[in-house]
Amino acid sequence: MHFTLSLPDWAIEANKKLPAYLPTVDERMAEVIRFSRLNFENGTGGPFAAGVFERDTGKPVVIGVNRVVPSNCSSAHAEVMTISVAQQILGTHDLGGPNQPIYQLVVNWRPCAMCYGATIWSGVRSLAIAGSGPELEQITGFDEGPIHPEWDKELAKRGIELINNVLTEEALAVYRDFATSGALVYNPRSGGEK
Numbered sequence: 001m002h003f004t005l006s007l008p009d010w011a012i013e014a015n016k017k018l019p020a021y022l023p024t025v026d027e028r029m030a031e032v033i034r035f036s037r038l039n040f041e042n043g044t045g046g047p048f049a050a051g052v053f054e055r056d057t058g059k060p061v062v063i064g065v066n067r068v069v070p071s072n073c074s075s076a077h078a079e080v081m082t083i084s085v086a087q088q089i090l091g092t093h094d095l096g097g098p099n100q101p102i103y104q105l106v107v108n109w110r111p112c113a114m115c116y117g118a119t120i121w122s123g124v125r126s127l128a129i130a131g132s133g134p135e136l137e138q139i140t141g142f143d144e145g146p147i148h149p150e151w152d153k154e155l156a157k158r159g160i161e162l163i164n165n166v167l168t169e170e171a172l173a174v175y176r177d178f179a180t181s182g183a184l185v186y187n188p189r190s191g192g193e194k
C-alpha cells in the first residue's frame, strides 16, 4: 500500500534548463507562471505551479506543478508537489532548519486552505504570490476553501515573509485562458463535471 507522485516529463526537462540563478522575485514568478500555463496546455494538470528558491540568491531548487487529475490524488496541488520534491532533493523535511539558506516558495496565487497549511508546515521563511483576491475563484470556478481571515498576519507570526501581487496580470491571463479552454475544474463532489 503506497503511492507515488511525480512531475511530468516536460517539467523535469524544463527544470534542467532553468537558469542557475533567478535574482529577482519577478523572474522567479515569470518562470512559475510559464510552468502553470504549460501544465494545463500539456494536459498534465491544473493551471497551477510553484517554485522553491533560495531567497537571497535566487537559486532554484525545483518548480513543480499541479498533478491532481493525472495522479488520482486530490492533495497533489502545485505547492504540495513542489515542497515535497524540494524536500526530497534537499534531504530534509524542514526547509527552515538550522544551517540552511532561507527558502522561498513562489506560487501563481495565494495557496488554498490545504496548501496554506502545507506552506506553514514546510519551514519556508518567505512566500511570494501573484495575488490573493477573489479573481482566481471567479475566473476558474475552483473553490480555494476557507482561508483564515488574518492569513497574512498568521504567516508573519510564524516568521514567514509575504510578498504579494507579483506579476498579477500575467497570472490572471493564464487563468482566463484555462477557463476558456474547456478544461476540467475538479472541485470535490463535482462528479468530474465541469
Ligand SMILES: [Zn+2]
Pocket: 077, 078, 079, 111, 112, 113, 114, 115, 116
Ligand atoms: Zn492548494
